[in-house]
Amino acid sequence: xxxxxxxxxxxxxxxxxxxxxxxxxxxxxxxxxxxxxxxxxxxxxxxxxxxxxxxxxxxxxxxxxxxxxxxxxxxxxxxxxxxxxxxxxxxxxxxxxxxxxxxxxxxxxxxxxxxxxxxxxxxxxxxxxxxxxxxxxxxxxxxxxxxxxxxxxxxxxxxxxxxxxxxxxxxxxxxxxxxxxxxxxxxxxxxxxxxxxxxxxxxxxxxxxxxxxxxxxxxx
Ligand SMILES: C[S@@+](CC[C@H](N)C(=O)[O-])C[C@H]1O[C@@H](n2cnc3c(N)ncnc32)[C@H](O)[C@@H]1O
Numbered sequence: 001x002x003x004x005x006x007x008x009x010x011x012x013x014x015x016x017x018x019x020x021x022x023x024x025x026x027x028x029x030x031x032x033x034x035x036x037x038x039x040x041x042x043x044x045x046x047x048x049x050x051x052x053x054x055x056x057x058x059x060x061x062x063x064x065x066x067x068x069x070x071x072x073x074x075x076x077x078x079x080x081x082x083x084x085x086x087x088x089x090x091x092x093x094x095x096x097x098x099x100x101x102x103x104x105x106x107x108x109x110x111x112x113x114x115x116x117x118x119x120x121x122x123x124x125x126x127x128x129x130x131x132x133x134x135x136x137x138x139x140x141x142x143x144x145x146x147x148x149x150x151x152x153x154x155x156x157x158x159x160x161x162x163x164x165x166x167x168x169x170x171x172x173x174x175x176x177x178x179x180x181x182x183x184x185x186x187x188x189x190x191x192x193x194x195x196x197x198x199x200x201x202x203x204x205x206x207x208x209x210x211x212x213x214x215x216x217x218x219x220x
Contacts (some may be wrong), residue, residue, distance in 0.1 A: 001007070004149045015176055017132070022125070022141065022206065028219055032046065034046035034049050034202050035138065037049065041091070042079075043073050043076045043077060043079055043080070044074040044076050044099075045075070045077075046076070046202060047077060047078030047134060047202075048076030048077065048079060048080050049075045049200070049202035050134075050200045050202045050211070051076070051077045051080045051081075051132070052080055052202075053200035053201055053202055054172065054200050054211060055080070055084065056156070057198065057200075058170075058196070058198070058213050058215065059215070060130060060132070060170055060172060061080075061084050061085050061088075061130065061203065063085075063129070064081070064085050064088050064129040064130045064170075065085075065087065065088050065089065065129060066088065066089050066091075066093070066124055066126060066127070066128035066129055066130075066166075066195060067081050067085075067088050067089070067090045067091070067128060067129065067130045067131075068090075068091055068112055068120060068124065068128050068130070068131045068132065068160075068161075068164070069081070069090060069091070069092035069093075069104075069132055069134075070092070070093055070131070070132065070133035070134070070135050070157050070160070071093075071094055071111070071133055071134045071135030071136070071174075071185075072092030072093060072094045072098050072104075072106060073094035073095075073096040073097070073098040074096075074098060074099070075092075075098050075104075076079055077103050077132060077134060078092050078101050078104045079089050079101060082101065082102070082103050082104065086103075089103070089105075089124070090103060090104040090105070091104070091105045091106075091107075091120055091123045091124050092104055092105070092106050093106070093108075093109060093111050093116060093119075093120060093165040094106070094107075094108060094187060095108070095109070095110055096108070105123045107119050107120065107123070111135065111153070111156065111157070111160075112152070112153070112156060115163075117160055117163070120160070121141065121164060123165070127164060127165060127166035127169070128164055128165060128166065128169065129165070129166055129168070129169045130169060130170045130171075130172070131160060131161035131164065131165060131169070131170075131171050131172070132171075132172040132173070133153070133154065133157040133172070133173040133174060134155065134174050135150075135154075135173075135174065136150055136153070136155045136174055136176075136209070137149035137150045137152070137153055146176070147176055150174075150175070150176050151175075151176075151184070152183065154173050154174075154184060154212075155183075155184060155187075157171075157173050158171060158173065158184060158188060158214075161214075161217070162187075162191050162217075162220070163220070165217040166219075167217060167218070167219035168216060168217060169217040170213070170214065170215045170216075170217070171188070171192065171212075171213075171214040171215075172211060172212070172213050172214075173211065173212050174209050174210070174211055175209070175210050175211070175212050176208050176209060176210070177208040177209075177210060184212075188212065188214040191214070191217060191218055192214035192215060192216055192217055193215065193216030193218065194213075194214070194215050194216055195211070195212065195213070195214045196212070196213045196214075196215075197210055197211065197212055198210070198211045198213055199211070
């Protein structure tokens, strides 16, 4: 086969794979009870139930008055936070646009931008009790690259939490399996009384995501 024939063949196969994968995604969405429940409950994402489940287990939102939501879009976690602790002040950030949520200050910017931490700190106007991050880097399909990019986000989120949490505060972050490598765990153990992992039932079994929950911030 000629070079251009081979290229065309590869393009056709890639397009076919993409279309098969979007059909699978659509099928999964249609059959997913959490997607149906989110629609019924008015939540913008099925991810809302991950926070609800982890909150039931770890009491993350109990007594929180200032909450930071890193990777807020489309807004499910902040909706849950506002519903369960209506008096709490919530500040969120995302690369993507997020439809407004009453009582929530939202920044559309990259959390890795030098200006982002200051913008969040100023909007909060004080230390927070809960820093939660559901951020995940866009995957490129190369395991090590994906792992490193997501770890970069988690580490930046952890440092933000260390600098902005009140004593006793909580840090919750999404990590990829094997993602809480020793450096991150050591950092969290140094600054928090307890560090645990959770895979809430709403997190798809096939997905490599986990959550790390660090509670009892020891203070700066
Ligand atoms: C799984 S979604 C969050 C879902 C959200 N917890 C909810 O319940 O609706 C992850 C979000 O992280 C955001 N994100 C990824 N990298 C980011 C970055 N560097 N700065 C800000 N947001 C980021 C993505 O744009 C995406 O919207």
